[in-house]
Amino acid sequence: xxxxxxxxxxxxxxxxxxxxxxxxxxxxxxxxxxxxxxxxxxxxxxxxxxxxxxxxxxxxxxxxxxxxxxxxxxxxxxxxxxxxxxxxxxxxxxxxxxxxxxxxxxxxxxxxxxxxxxxxxxxxxxxxxxxxxxxxxxxxxxxxxxxxxxxxxxxxxxxxxxxxxxxxxxxxxxxxxxxxxxxxxxxxxxxxxxxxxxxxxxxxxxxxxxxxxxxxxxxxxxxxxxxxxxxxxxxxxxxxxxxxxxxxxxxxxxxxxxxxxxxxxxxxxxxxxxxxxxxxxxxxxxxxxxxxxxxxxxxxxxxxxxxxxxxxxxxxxxxxxxxxxxxxxxxxxxxxxxxxxxxxxxxxxxxxxx
Amino acid sequence: xxxxxxxxxxxxxxxxxxxxxxxxxxxxxxxxxxxxxxxxxxxxxxxxxxxxxxxxxxxxxxxxxxxxxxxxxxxxxxxxxxxxxxxxxxxxxxxxxxxxxxxxxxxxxxxxxxxxxxxxxxxxxxxxxxxxxxxxxxxxxxxxxxxxxxxxxxxxxxxxxxxxxxxxxxxxxxxxxxxxxxxxxxxxxxxxxxxxxxxxxxxxxxxxxxxxxxxxxxxxxxxxxxxxxxxxxxxxxxxxxxxxxxxxxxxxxxxxxxxxxxxxxxxxxxxxxxxxxxxxxxxxxxxxxxxxxxxxxxxxxxxxxxxxxxxxxxxxxxxxxxxxxxxxxxxxxxxxxxxxxxxxxxxxxxxxxx
Numbered sequence: 001x002x003x004x005x006x007x008x009x010x011x012x013x014x015x016x017x018x019x020x021x022x023x024x025x026x027x028x029x030x031x032x033x034x035x036x037x038x039x040x041x042x043x044x045x046x047x048x049x050x051x052x053x054x055x056x057x058x059x060x061x062x063x064x065x066x067x068x069x070x071x072x073x074x075x076x077x078x079x080x081x082x083x084x085x086x087x088x089x090x091x092x093x094x095x096x097x098x099x100x101x102x103x104x105x106x107x108x109x110x111x112x113x114x115x116x117x118x119x120x121x122x123x124x125x126x127x128x129x130x131x132x133x134x135x136x137x138x139x140x141x142x143x144x145x146x147x148x149x150x151x152x153x154x155x156x157x158x159x160x161x162x163x164x165x166x167x168x169x170x171x172x173x174x175x176x177x178x179x180x181x182x183x184x185x186x187x188x189x190x191x192x193x194x195x196x197x198x199x200x201x202x203x204x205x206x207x208x209x210x211x212x213x214x215x216x217x218x219x220x221x222x223x224x225x226x227x228x229x230x231x232x233x234x235x236x237x238x239x240x241x242x243x244x245x246x247x248x249x250x251x252x253x254x255x256x257x258x259x260x261x262x263x264x265x266x267x268x269x270x271x272x273x274x275x276x277x278x279x280x281x282x283x284x285x286x287x288x289x290x291x292x293x294x295x296x297x298x299x300x301x302x303x304x305x306x307x308x309x310x311x312x313x314x315x316x317x318x319x320x321x322x323x324x325x326x327x328x329x330x331x332x333x334x335x336x337x338x339x340x341x342x343x344x345x346x347x348x349x350x351x352x353x354x
Numbered sequence: 355x356x357x358x359x360x361x362x363x364x365x366x367x368x369x370x371x372x373x374x375x376x377x378x379x380x381x382x383x384x385x386x387x388x389x390x391x392x393x394x395x396x397x398x399x400x401x402x403x404x405x406x407x408x409x410x411x412x413x414x415x416x417x418x419x420x421x422x423x424x425x426x427x428x429x430x431x432x433x434x435x436x437x438x439x440x441x442x443x444x445x446x447x448x449x450x451x452x453x454x455x456x457x458x459x460x461x462x463x464x465x466x467x468x469x470x471x472x473x474x475x476x477x478x479x480x481x482x483x484x485x486x487x488x489x490x491x492x493x494x495x496x497x498x499x500x501x502x503x504x505x506x507x508x509x510x511x512x513x514x515x516x517x518x519x520x521x522x523x524x525x526x527x528x529x530x531x532x533x534x535x536x537x538x539x540x541x542x543x544x545x546x547x548x549x550x551x552x553x554x555x556x557x558x559x560x561x562x563x564x565x566x567x568x569x570x571x572x573x574x575x576x577x578x579x580x581x582x583x584x585x586x587x588x589x590x591x592x593x594x595x596x597x598x599x600x601x602x603x604x605x606x607x608x609x610x611x612x613x614x615x616x617x618x619x620x621x622x623x624x625x626x627x628x629x630x631x632x633x634x635x636x637x638x639x640x641x642x643x644x645x646x647x648x649x650x651x652x653x654x655x656x657x658x659x660x661x662x663x664x665x666x667x668x669x670x671x672x673x674x675x676x677x678x679x680x681x682x683x684x685x686x687x688x689x690x691x692x693x694x695x696x697x698x699x700x701x702x703x704x705x706x707x708x
Contacts, residue, residue: 262637276631278627281622290644292636
């Protein structure tokens with residue numbers, strides 16, 4: 001009787017809600033943490049083909065900022081105000097009416113920023129089952145082996161087509177994507193330099209992530225001159241995670257037939273802010289290609305990516321740095337921190353222990 | 355005896371000299387026309403494998419401005435001050451010690467901005483013989499069937515890969531390159547809109563060159579809004595001859611997987627001038643490609659281009675507008691006029707009648 005009461009009342013379900021749309025860099029106060037109730041064995045699940053997930057890890061990614069804007073024309077719709085944010089997560093199935101999933105399964109894919117998420121059948125189709133592996137932390141499915149890792153892989157190999165011996169520059173190089181871009185390029189035989197926003201990150205790039213060189217862009221008022229020092233021969237490939245002044249500086253240092261993968265523009269305060277460019281004219285005489293891309297266009301290569309990067313990781317040829325925050329309460333500050341570079345490595349939130 | 359005297363003294367050879375290097379838009383006063391003497395049967399030709407050319411037509415092209423700068427790191431070296439400018443020309447061989455050319459041959463390729471040019475064996479290798487064809491004006495080898503025409507062909511087909519039904523925007527659309535881009539795109543089944551800088555040019559685009567629509571960019575203070583009117587569905591392909599604000603406006607109107615061929619930046623006053631861009635962020639969500647290119651990288655396709663475009667022209671499916679200036683004296687003003695849009699169609703200088 002007591003148990004039936006508990007089930008009927010449900011359990012606590014903490015949520016991170018978007019208060020309202022945001023045009024500039026998000027602040028913690030744009031979100032609120034609220035405690036609601038949910039039922040672990042919802043009576044309406046039966047016959048619905050839905051799944052109830054217990055979220056274990058949530059991913060903080062810069063693209064989420066785009067979903068906080070009131071703009072409906074992009075590749076992904078905006079969040080709904082007063083509803084939980086959404087993002088990539090690693091979760092465990094609590095209850096399932098879906099034929100492909102059963103209670104206890106570990107899955108990764110889009111979930112809510114909350115402790116428990118009811119997933120519709122349509123969205124369940126987009127979840128991917130994870131097989132537990134003692135050598136691979138579950139949270140890595142949000143970074144090294146998840147969307148950011150695949151972004152690095154697809155952007156480097158499918159967009160930039162690196163050749164052995166080429167000169168590769170990566171910005172935001174210690175971030176979720178950048179750290180893998182650099183390591184994959186090194187394994188491919190390239191010379192790799194990264195930029196980051198603190199001396200600690202520069203040290204990690206040089207001494208833990210195996211970059212050939214790295215620099216703190218905040219120490220250098222003239223980025224074009226800085227890149228000329230690090231690449232006296234010029235840059236063949238620029239993997240651009242930041243846009244703005246660094247993109248301009250790279251354009252001024254590209255070699256003939258250089259390729260720029262436009263992956264992120266985290267430097268922009270607001271999308272509508274004008275950017276002053278000095279080096280666009282190099283596009284023509286140097287035959288430079290700038291290619292914007294989304295990893296989701298290359299999903300055919302995902303299984304190959306997973307196999308390659310898992311193997312490299314298990315062989316000790318790749319390392320991966322995570323920045324793990326504890327508890328949903330820390331999620332707003334963790335997300336906001338991405339835009340000031342507070343995170344060191346891939347930013348993840350642990351919602352619950354496995 | 356009188357004739358021998360004349361030959362020894364030579365003939366008049368008018369030349370257009372670069373006075374000194376120029377960083378901004380060239381002015382007529384940056385060049386001077388000087389009359390020198392040359393010998394039509396130079397005694398030192400024998401054994402040299404050189405050729406003496408009589409220049410018939412000279413081409414004015416925007417890229418020549420790059421050769422007026424004191425910058426030695428580009429794909430083509432700068433002009434030499436106090437020496438004649440160089441450019442594409444159509445010429446007749448007056449005297450030849452080169453096995454591949456004989457007096458009377460018509461050729462096209464790099465020549466001097468002067469009446470007679472002595473061509474070294476190395477440079478003679480780069481000349482192409484022209485077979486006279488009553489249906490094709492010789493000067494067309496500087497435009498429709500020359501470098502500008504091939505720029506249009508390579509940029510459209512090799513860089514932009516148009517598909518039937520796609521929306522194509524061309525800037526400087528009545529110029530040497532733009533007019534062919536638009537007509538080739540139309541023949542390929544695309545919807546084509548061009549921009550130009552006068553109502554007369556807009557009229558030519560719509561009523562002579564067969565564009566679906568055209569507009570005078572000087573009439574529209576808000577280019578982003580203008581393009582939205584002409585392309586309510588967005589732009590698949592932007593063939594960019596001007597850079598600057600129009601490139602920015604196009605970036606704000608591209609469709610997903612849009613392609614921009616960066617062919618010229620004739621709008622820039624000076625390469626070092628900053629450009630304010632508002633729409634670069636579209637690169638990523640719309641997966642836009644910007645590709646700088648030079649026609650010279652695609653020369654393998656030149657014979658195919660020549661065959662296709664000659665056939666189209668003879669079938670009356672393509673027209674070509676030339677702006678012909680008479681005499682070398684008019685060459686400086688013709689070249690300078692390119693940068694204010696004075697020319698209507700391909701700017702050519704007739705140095706001598708055939």
